[in-house]
Structure formats: C-alpha cells, structure tokens
Amino acid sequence: MVPVVEHGTRRRRARRRRVLWGGGEVLVTVGVVLLLLVVHQLWWTNREAKRGAERKVEALEREWGSGAAGSPDVPSGSGTASTAPSARPGRTGTATTATPRRPYTTTRTVRADDSRAYAVLTIPRLHLRVPVAEGVGKQDVLNKGYVGHYPGTQQPGRAGNFALAGHRNTHGEPFRYLPRLRPGDTVQVETRTATYTYAVDKILPQTSPRDSGVLRPVPRSAVRPAYGYTDPGYYLTLTTCTPEFTSRYRLVVWGKLLSMRPRA
Structure with missing residues (x-):
C-alpha cells in the first residue's frame, strides 16, 4: 500500500x-x-590610532625643530586634582632620584580644556613614543591613541604630580604593556623647550577607579594606603585599566624626576 x-x-x-x-x-x-x-574594535581602531599618534609625534618634532610658532609648551592648568583615574627589553638599571634646584616653568599657556597634543612621552622599555594631550576625554584624546594629562595635576618638571592616563586595549593601546615597567626604568617627557627624565619608583598593581589619592600632589592611594608617598616632590603618575579588556580596576605606576635638559 x-x-x-x-x-x-x-x-x-x-x-x-x-x-x-x-x-x-x-x-x-x-x-x-x-x-x-x-x-x-581590536584591529582597525588600533591601526588608525597608532598611525595618527605617530604622525602627531612627527609633526611635533618638525614644529619644534623648525622653531615655528605652534602649540604652546604646556597648558596652564595646575593644582590639586579632584578627578579619579579613568580610563620589553632594554632595562636601564637603577637610577637615583635628584631634585632639580629650579623647576622649569613657562609663560606660554593655553586653556586648561584644550585637547591639543603638546608633549611626547617616551618609555624605552616599552618601545613607546606617543603624544601627550591635555584632558582624559575618550573622544578628544584617548581614542586618538594619545596619552592624556589629568586636568588639575601639575605639568612636567614642576613640583607636584604630573599625572597621565592611556588606554590599555584598543584605540592605539599605548599603555598595554605598562605592567612590564620595573623600578629604575626611565620615562621621558619632551616639550618644545625641554626634556624631563623620570625614573620609575613604585607600582600599584590594582586599585579602584575612584582612588583619587593617586593623583594628589603627593600621590598616595586612598584605597591601599601602603602605596604612595608622604613627602613633597616631583612625581610622575601613569594610570591605565586592569585587567586587560576590562575597566574594573586601575594600574598605577609612579616615577620621580631625575633631570631636566633644555632643548638645543
């Protein structure tokens, strides 16, 4: 059927x-x-941001070398910060910390909210050379592959805390390998008129994004008080997200000013 x-x-x-x-x-x-x-997110934004950051570094170097008028040496904003952190081979050896007799200052200023790049950050151990711009906004600064200066913290070479933030992942990820830094590694900040050399001194592996203590003139963690300083000085603070591909915590690297060399 x-x-x-x-x-x-x-x-x-x-x-x-x-x-x-x-x-x-x-x-x-x-x-x-x-x-x-x-x-x-992981490839294209990195590619474009890195290329843009490299071009900006080259443009700043050409501008400084030619002596042409352009971006001022450093922005004007300084003082105590009230904001919290956001968002390889070549060990240099142990360096001793020296306090400059006279901190570098400048009379050329711009608005504190100006997001133009005005300096270049170089970290030999990480093979990193990246522009520094005023502010830590994602759209105007960090997503361009730049490192951002926290408004309200000091400028390079001045007494107090010169504090910077950078992406750990995506958009150029300049601070991806920040955990590789070790005490004694050098960090340089170049401006139109001088080069400032800092030595890495202390590392705070993890803290809260709201830990504003790490940005104070005398930086000290408000969450983990064992990390930080008690005496005034010439400090550098580098912050980024941790662990990778998250923004749950912040990694903090501190350095102290070793020297200032005027540009020829």
Missing part, C-alpha cells in the same frame, strides 16, 4: 524548513556582524 501524505502535513514541513533556514541565516548574519565589530 502506498502511504498517503496529506497536503497539510507537507505544508507544515515546508514552513518548518523555511523557519529553520531563516533562523540560521539570521544567526550567521549576527555572527558576521559581531565578528566585524570585534575586528573593528
């Missing part, structure tokens, strides 16, 4: 096949879109 298949059963099976096929297409499309977003 030949089995009889009703037309209604065939239609139901056909509908199920269409639903399954359509659902599969939707899942594949969503997967492709998510993959493209990941590629854009």
Whole structure:
C-alpha cells in the first residue's frame, strides 16, 4: 500500500524548513556582524590610532625643530586634582632620584580644556613614543591613541604630580604593556623647550577607579594606603585599566624626576 501524505502535513514541513533556514541565516548574519565589530574594535581602531599618534609625534618634532610658532609648551592648568583615574627589553638599571634646584616653568599657556597634543612621552622599555594631550576625554584624546594629562595635576618638571592616563586595549593601546615597567626604568617627557627624565619608583598593581589619592600632589592611594608617598616632590603618575579588556580596576605606576635638559 502506498502511504498517503496529506497536503497539510507537507505544508507544515515546508514552513518548518523555511523557519529553520531563516533562523540560521539570521544567526550567521549576527555572527558576521559581531565578528566585524570585534575586528573593528581590536584591529582597525588600533591601526588608525597608532598611525595618527605617530604622525602627531612627527609633526611635533618638525614644529619644534623648525622653531615655528605652534602649540604652546604646556597648558596652564595646575593644582590639586579632584578627578579619579579613568580610563620589553632594554632595562636601564637603577637610577637615583635628584631634585632639580629650579623647576622649569613657562609663560606660554593655553586653556586648561584644550585637547591639543603638546608633549611626547617616551618609555624605552616599552618601545613607546606617543603624544601627550591635555584632558582624559575618550573622544578628544584617548581614542586618538594619545596619552592624556589629568586636568588639575601639575605639568612636567614642576613640583607636584604630573599625572597621565592611556588606554590599555584598543584605540592605539599605548599603555598595554605598562605592567612590564620595573623600578629604575626611565620615562621621558619632551616639550618644545625641554626634556624631563623620570625614573620609575613604585607600582600599584590594582586599585579602584575612584582612588583619587593617586593623583594628589603627593600621590598616595586612598584605597591601599601602603602605596604612595608622604613627602613633597616631583612625581610622575601613569594610570591605565586592569585587567586587560576590562575597566574594573586601575594600574598605577609612579616615577620621580631625575633631570631636566633644555632643548638645543
């Protein structure tokens, strides 16, 4: 006997096949879109930000070398900070800390909210050379691959705390390898008129994003008081997110000023 298949059963099976096929297409499309977003975030933003940061460093060097008028030496904002942190080979050896007899100052200033790059940060151990701009806004500074200066903290070479922030991942990720720094490693900050050399002194592996103590003129963690300083000095603070690909905590690296060399 030949089995009889009703037309209604065939239609139901056909509908199920269409639903399954359509659902599969939707899942594949969503997967492709998510993959493209990941590629854009982890590769394209890094590529574009790094290239933009490299071009800015080259532009600053050309500007300083030519002596042409351009971005002022350092922005004007200084004082006590009230904001909290955001967002390899070549060991240099142990360095001794020396306090300059006369901190460098400048009369050329810009608005404290100006986000233009005005300095270059160099970290030999990390093979890093990146622009420094005023502010820590993502759109105007950090997402360009720049390192941002916390408004309200001091400027390079001045007594107090010169505090910077940078992305750990994506958008150029200048501070991705910050945990590789060790006490004694050198960090240089170049401006139009001088080069300031700091020596890494202390590292705070993890603290709260709201730990504003690390940005004070005499930096000391308000969350982990064992980390930080008690005496005034010439400090450098570098902050970034930790662990990688999260923004749950902050990693902090502190340095002390070793020397100031005027540009020729």
